[in-house]
Amino acid sequence: MADNKIKSEELFDAEFLDRLRALFLRLRKRKQLRKKGMQSSPSTGHTREFKDFRHYTRDDDYRAIDWRLYARLDKLFIRLYEEIQEYHIHVMIDTSASMSEPFKDKQTAALKLGVALSYLGLVGHHRVSLYTMGEKVQQALPPLKGQGNIQRIIEHLSKVSFGGVTNLDRCFHEFRPSRRRYGIIFVVSDFFGSGINEAHEAVRHATTWPGEMHFIQLYHPEERSPKLDGEIELVDVETQEHRRLWLTKRDLKRYEETFDKFTEDIERSCLSRQMDYQSWRTDLAFEDQFLELLSRGSALAGG
Amino acid sequence: MQFIHPAFFYLALLAIIPIVLYFFRRRSKTVAVSTLVFFKTLAREHQESAWLRRMKKLLSLLLTLLMLAALVLALVRVVFAPRVDDINSVVILLDRSASMAAVDGDGKTRLQIAKDEIRVRLAGLPEVIGVCLIVFDGRAEVLLPRTLKRRELLSRLDQIEVRPIAQNLAAAMETAMVIAQLEKPSVIWQVSDSAPLRVDDGGEEEDGGGDGGGEVEVEVEVGKEGEVGRGEVDGVVLPEGVSLQWVDVRAAEMVNVGFTSFQVRPIPMQAGKFEAYVKVACNAAAKSTVKTQLEVNLAGMPLQLRELELEPGASVSLIIPIEGSEQQMLRLELRTEGDQLAVDDQVVYPLPESRAMVVAWITPQADPFTEIALSAIQEEGQLDLWKGGPDVWPLSEQVDVVIFDGWLPEEWPEDLPVIVMNPPGDSGPLHARSVGAAGIPYESVRVGNQQHPVLFRVSSSRVAVTQTSIYEVEGGSLQPLWLAGNEAILSAGEVRGQRMVVMGFSPGRSEYLPLTASFPLLMGNAIFWCAERSQAVVERVRENHSGDLIEIAGDEVGDELLWSDWRDGQWREYRQAMNGSLVELGRTGMWRSADGQRGVAHLLSGNETDVAAVGAEQQRASSGLAADRVQGRWGDVGRWILMVLVGLLVVESWLFHRHAVY
Structure with missing residues (x-):
């Protein structure tokens, strides 16, 4: 197998970090503009976000008494702060050979997406x-928390090697995320299995997962519209199976129709199970697609 | 095997291109793809095994080379020719009769097709084989004796044109065989649209004769398919060493309607009235009922238009009354949709000039009833009657017909048509005797020949006559028209070219005859029939078939004939040189000599009008001629090669490109 690892600088350079921060701020501002999001809970906590005042009772922590109000009103009030719920972000990245060959862009996009989602999770104290x-x-890494772990994630992802075949049915069946916390699960894959119906049938296993699910299908534009013509010997990068074809324009048109039906089937299968689906073209801008992903109602983005 | 254009063989070098492309073809490139699941859903033909793909490529190369070979062979025009030692000479017997002007489906006349066929066959014939060219219609003409000069032969071939003449194949075949015998072994190519005559094997007959003898192989190539028959030419024995091949130039379909008979005659005793008798026939090879229009034109004006429907092979006869004046041109034209032979579609006839007949009636005692009858005819303006006694004989003036009534001259006039009534004795060829003053009355007569022109419209059923003479005519061919008892009482015929009507009865003594309308009619018919051939009375318009050899004599006949014929909507004139008094009428239409003699020539041939097609002949062949297959055919195989080429293209297209999208 060729060296398909990506350098950590390539995966998470400063520019990308800046863009991600900017993106995070945009999301945060959007959250502030809205009165209440899915992330806030009715209970109070110890965050810096002020929520309300309440009369002091004996069981309350006296450190929460607002002495300024006592001076003005001669009554004891305590300040209540927002309590932010902690989520468990699961990022599942397809590392089969089809994600790195013949289009390396898919591998890069998948890893960047993994880093970005992890960064958002860590920054959001998840x-x-x-x-x-x-x-x-x-499981590549144990559950991590705190912004300091982003570098660890980057380093790990940059060392992930891509290869082998995809067994979607087994993977989705065996994946058991923790139920202790509300989970947000991101599956980043091209969903190319051994059969054309494997993916949308495997999605049904995801109904047992706790939390909200996001299926992100990565594909290169040439995977939908191959630039092939005439007699071609095709090699499957996962199975190494060879197939000699004489492709005509009519064949390519039929190929596109089959591919579109494949993606539509997956999308329909996800939507029918209240799961989010997004197709991700590697030739389009990362930020735009990432923003679209988060703006589709993800708890990670604060609703 | 010969090649007409061998220069095209250099095109075979084009075969290098597909061979090079095959060996240096672009190998299929290997492309890595993320998954094959989508490609596997494409058509099954893409999922062929490797050996099948290799076979297909090899097969494609072979088909391409075959196509190229077929193309080259088609361009060089392969023809199959006999071996040089097979024959020494070829006699081409080319039909140029009227039916060869029939236009077939591709717009070519049969003669043009025949010429093309001959050219192809000549191209495949070795140069050392001598060729003789004979053309025939009504007679055979050797256009070129045996020669090795192909160029001259082709040049003469180009000059041959169709003549509107009925063919005489038997006579032409005799000529061809005489020439074919000069340098045996030889072959006669009968290039025509007529089936060969039946050929006599000749072996048994000729065994003792010496000239023929042995087994005679006769090949009759039926159609371009090259079927060979063995049969018998009617009355013709093919000599040993002479074989016959029929190069058929007929088309698959043929429609023709034409005149097969035509005659115009003046109606007796009616000035300016004529009857045209026509017979219209349809060829038997026509596929279905044919509709045709018969248009009668007189002096350029339409006179009649008749719609006719003819079954294939059927004919219809018509009598068309014509009323016109002298010198007017009568033209009958047939208009048939899809008619493929034009030469038999019209006939022309100039109405003859006529003057009143001069009749001398010489009688010692004029019968009043006869006088009344002759006066009635005279009133019609067609008769000048001179009446006189025996003392006026011989006549000082020229008359057209003389009537001897109850009297005969001692010296019989041999240059005049004669009507003898009640002959009293002998004179010239006529021997008669009177049966007495009272005569023998008969209440009725028996009719000998009611169709004779003398009895035209004469009712013979209510005739009671009194026989006054018994007569006999020496020599000649007088026909008894009326018989009373055992004796003829009315006869008509010719004696040494002289027309004669003899009546052995007295009208005055007959009870009913003079009182009926039949008697004036009988007299009129007799006078008219006697004078019918008199050119002085009615202009003689000669009617002949085209191709006839006629004599046009006269002091001022001139040295050319002027022909007039209606073609393409207008009268066209042609000149034909005359060398002597014998002239062959080589075309159709009306002719006129310098001294005013006129005549018409028409095809009027049932055989030529019945233009054959291939289908009909095959039926005939199956019932008549035997059919053995030819082993080695002559001729251009280019058509077959092109068909193979098209077949190869179809096969390759089906094998390799039936699912392709362009």
Whole structure:
């Protein structure tokens, strides 16, 4: 297998970090503009976000008494602060060979997406778990929390090697995310399995997962519209199977129709199960697609 | 096997291109793809095994080379020719009769097709084989004796044109065989649209004769398909060493309607009235009922228009009354949709000039009833009657017909048509005797020949006559028209070219005859029939078939004939040189000599009008001529090669490109 690892600088350079921060601020501002989001809860906590005042009772912590109000009103009030719920972000990245060959852009996009989602999770004080998905699903890193762990995630992702086949049915069946916290699960894959119906049938396993699910299908534009003509010998990068074809324009048109039906089937399967689906073209701008992903009602983005 | 254009063989070098492309073809490139699941859903033909793909490529190369070979062979025009030692000479017997002007489906006349066929066959014939060219219609003409000069032969071939003459194949075949015998072994190519005559094997007959003898192989190539028959030419024995091949130039379909008979005659005793008898026939090879229009024109004005429907092979006869004046041109034209032979579609006839007949009636005692009858005819303006006794004989003036009534001259006039009534004795060829003053009355007569012109419209059923003479005519061919008892009492005929009507009865003594309308009619018919051939009375318009050899004699006849014929909507004139008094009428239409003699020539041939097609002949062949297959055919195989080429293209297209999208 060729060296398909990506350097960490390439994966998470300063410019990308700046864009991600900007993106995070935009999301935060959007959250502030809205009165209440999915992330806030009715209970109070110890965050810096002021929520309300309440009369002091004996069981309250006296450190919460607002002495200024006592001076003015001669009554004891305590300040209540927002309590922010902690989520568990699961990021599952397809590491089969089809994600890196013949179009390396898919690998880059998948890893960047993994980093970005992890960064958002860490910045939002959530737990972040990383998984790789191939023949089977594996947890790449234990749950991490705190912004300091972003570098660890980047380094780990830059070392992930892509190869082997995809067994979507097994992966989705074996994946058991923790139920202790509300989970947000991101599956980043091209969903190319051994059969054309494998993906949308495998999605049904995801109904048992706790939390909200996001299926992100990555594909290169040439995977939908191959620039092939005439007699071609095709090699499947996962199975190494060879197939000699004589492709005509009519064949290519039929190929596109089949591909579109494949993606539509997955999308329909996801939407029918209250799961989010987004197709991700590697030739389009990362930020735009990422913003669209988060703006589709993800709890990660604060609703 | 010969090649007409061998220069095209250099095109075979084009074969290098597909061979090079095959060996240096672009190998299929290998492309890595993320998944094959989508490609696997494409058509099954893309999922062929490797050996099948290799076979297909090889097959494609072979088909391409085959196509190229077929193209080259078609361009060089392969023809199959006999071996040089097979024959020494070829006699081309080319039909140029009227039916060869029939236009077939592709717009070519049969003669043009025949010429093309001959050219192809000549191209495949070795140069050392001598060729003789004979053309025939009504007679055979050797256009070119045996020669090795192909160029001259082709030049003469180009000059041949169709003549509107009925063919005489038997006579032409005799000529061809005489020439074919000069340098045996030889072959006669009968290039025509007529089936060969039946050929006599000749073996048994000629065994003792010496000239023929042995087994005679006769090949009759039926159609371009090259079927060979063995049969018998009617009355013709093919000599040993002479074979016959029929190069058929007929088309698959043929429609023709034409005149097969035409005659115009003046109606007796009616000035300016004529009857045209026409017979219209349809060829048997026509596929279905044919509708045709018969248009009668007189002096350029339409006179009649008749619609006719003819079954294939059927004919219809018509009598068309014509009323016109002298010198007017009568033209009958047939208009048939899809008619493929024009030469038999019209006939022309100039109405003859006529003057009143001069009749001398010489009688010692004029019968009043006869006088009344002759006066009645005279009133019609067609008769000048001179009446006199025996003392006026011989006549000082020229008359057209003389009537001897109850009297005969001692010296019989041999240069005049004669009507003898009640002959009293002998004179010239006529021997008669009177049966007495009272005569023998008969209440009725028996009719010998009611169709004779003398009895035209004469009712013979209510005739009671009194026989006054018994007569006999020496020599000649007098026909008894009326018989009373056992004796003829009315006869008509010719004696040494002289027309004669003899009546052995007295009208005055007959009870009913003079009182009926039949008697004036009988007299009129007799006078008219006797004078019918008199050119002085009615202009003689000679009617002949085209191709006839006629004599046009006279002091001022001139040295050319002027022909007039209606073609393409207008009268066209042609001149034909005359070398002597014998002239062959080589075209159709009306002719006129310098001294005013006129005549018409028409095809009027049932055989030529019945233009054959291939289908009909095949039926005939199956019932008549035997059919053995030819082993080695002559001729251009270019058509077959082109068909193979098209077939190869179809096969390759089906094998390799039936699912392609361009």
